[in-house]
Amino acid sequence: MNKIEFEDKDYLSKDKLIDLSDIDTIYMPLVVNFSTDVEILVKKGKKIKKNDPIAIKKDLDFSIVSPVNGIINDISECVYLDGRTVKCVVIEKKGRQPKEEMVEDINAYTKEEYLELLKKYGVTSMGGGNFPTYIKYEPILKTLIVNAVECEPYITSDYVLAKEYFKEIIETINAIISINKLRECFIAINEKYSDLLSIYSNNTINYSKIHIVSVKDFYPIGWEKTLIKEITKESYDKLPQEKGIVVNNISTIYSIYKALKYNTCIDKRFVTISGERVKEPTNALLRIGTNLKDVLPNIELIAGDTIKYVSGGPMMGRALPKNDLIVTQNLNGILFLDDIEDKKVYPCFRCGKCVEMCPANIVPVLIKDKVNNPEALKKLNPEKCIECGMCSFICPSNIDVRSFVKKAKRSR
Numbered sequence: 361m362n363k364i365e366f367e368d369k370d371y372l373s374k375d376k377l378i379d380l381s382d383i384d385t386i387y388m389p390l391v392v393n394f395s396t397d398v399e400i401l402v403k404k405g406k407k408i409k410k411n412d413p414i415a416i417k418k419d420l421d422f423s424i425v426s427p428v429n430g431i432i433n434d435i436s437e438c439v440y441l442d443g444r445t446v447k448c449v450v451i452e453k454k455g456r457q458p459k460e461e462m463v464e465d466i467n468a469y470t471k472e473e474y475l476e477l478l479k480k481y482g483v484t485s486m487g488g489g490n491f492p493t494y495i496k497y498e499p500i501l502k503t504l505i506v507n508a509v510e511c512e513p514y515i516t517s518d519y520v521l522a523k524e525y526f527k528e529i530i531e532t533i534n535a536i537i538s539i540n541k542l543r544e545c546f547i548a549i550n551e552k553y554s555d556l557l558s559i560y561s562n563n564t565i566n567y568s569k570i571h572i573v574s575v576k577d578f579y580p581i582g583w584e585k586t587l588i589k590e591i592t593k594e595s596y597d598k599l600p601q602e603k604g605i606v607v608n609n610i611s612t613i614y615s616i617y618k619a620l621k622y623n624t625c626i627d628k629r630f631v632t633i634s635g636e637r638v639k640e641p642t643n644a645l646l647r648i649g650t651n652l653k654d655v656l657p658n659i660e661l662i663a664g665d666t667i668k669y670v671s672g673g674p675m676m677g678r679a680l681p682k683n684d685l686i687v688t689q690n691l692n693g694i695l696f697l698d699d700i701e702d703k704k705v706y707p708c709f710r711c712g713k714c715v716e717m718c719p720a721n722i723v724p725v726l727i728k729d730k731v732n733n734p735e736a737l738k739k740l741n742p743e744k745c746i747e748c749g750m751c752s753f754i755c756p757s758n759i760d761v762r763s764f765v766k767k768a769k770r771s772r
């Protein structure tokens with residue numbers, strides 16, 4: 361496995377926190393699992409309650425739900441974290457917000473009730489594509505791997521959540537094990553987070569099925585295929601479920617906690633605010649549906665030329681066309697970088713470095729060449745790309761190889 365080891369994170373923000381969640385206008389992008397093929401269920405001017413469905417993706421039987429009580433203000437457009445302009449529902453937060461009622465024993469749910477809650481409260485993966493979590497739990501499973509590895513430079517939002525909510529996370533993992541009758545759970549924590557390793561080791565002593573694993577700090581150890589191999593030595597073809605394994609990001613576990621313990625969707629998340637143009641890198645608690653433009657006045661930036669906004673980290677993130685990015689469940693960071701002129705791009709000279717580096721074992725250079733040839737792409741498997749960005753990072757000709765592979769992947 362090829363890997364990149366980053367030096368100390370220059371813009372480490374793990375010890376600072378700010379709360380910017382006091383926002384009234386909520387934008388909900390109509391995207392599920394990167395697809396915009398969803399049907400809108402609401403009309404402008406109508407009242408909506410927290411947890412009511414806004415739109416449904418019929419083929420996945422999954423709804424996007426409202427994170428607030430309010431009024432549908434508009435059906436408009438916004439920027440999604442992958443840079444696309446997509447349709448969104450705009451909600452004005454109005455009236456008293458619902459009180460959260462606590463469920464005493466979350467171990468008592470049946471598996472059917474568990475799946476129903478994850479579906480009803482719109483739980484999706486908070487570490488990558490917003491894939492509905494209930495689908496991952498439908499098969500019979502034996503192992504849960506909780507991914508608290510966070511291997512991208514700059515990003516520390518999972519670290520903060522894992523530290524702030526360790527009791528809730530352990531309670532939820534214990535319930536998931538019991539409800540799904542799992543044999544074991546591994547919480548994978550990056551070796552650089554020694555404080556997290558101690559917290560989780562000390563607080564799981566009485567849970568015989570929960571094991572804490574310290575994993576090496578390299579990129580892309582957080583990719584589920586790599587992580588599963590590292591921890592269980594197992595390999596799979598298409599999905600970890602083939603081996604009875606489910607992988608959840610640690611933030612997703614917190615979203616499951618909200619669904620089980622309070623019967624509600626997640627309405628806020630930590631987002632790392634970092635990059636060379638931020639005066640004090642931090643983690644901000646932001647409401648789901650926040651437009652970056654609305655909280656920008658609270659972020660102290662270093663004056664200078666134009667800023668480049670990036671959603672996510674420097675490897676997997678995406679440079680945005682403008683600053684009205686929306687905070688979604690799967691947005692872990694926003695970087696503010698100098699918008700320096702892009703590096704000069706040279707022709708590909710077939711060095712093969714992108715092929716050597718690709719953890720998905722595909723041939724990025726050939727996919728790039730055949731990006732507009734659907735017949736040829738069939739044999740090149742661009743759908744296996746995990747969008748890690750290692751091919752672009754390594755390319756000596758400065759070719760953004762990943763963008764070609766992503767285009768090929770989306771076209772299939």
Ligand code: SF4
Binds near residue numbers: 718
């Ligand atoms: S972005 Fe895709 S093609 Fe490029 S190295 Fe990563 S997995 Fe391979």
Ligand code: SF4
Binds near residue numbers: 708715758
């Ligand atoms: S790394 Fe760049 S130059 Fe080398 S083969 Fe891949 S695309 Fe071509």
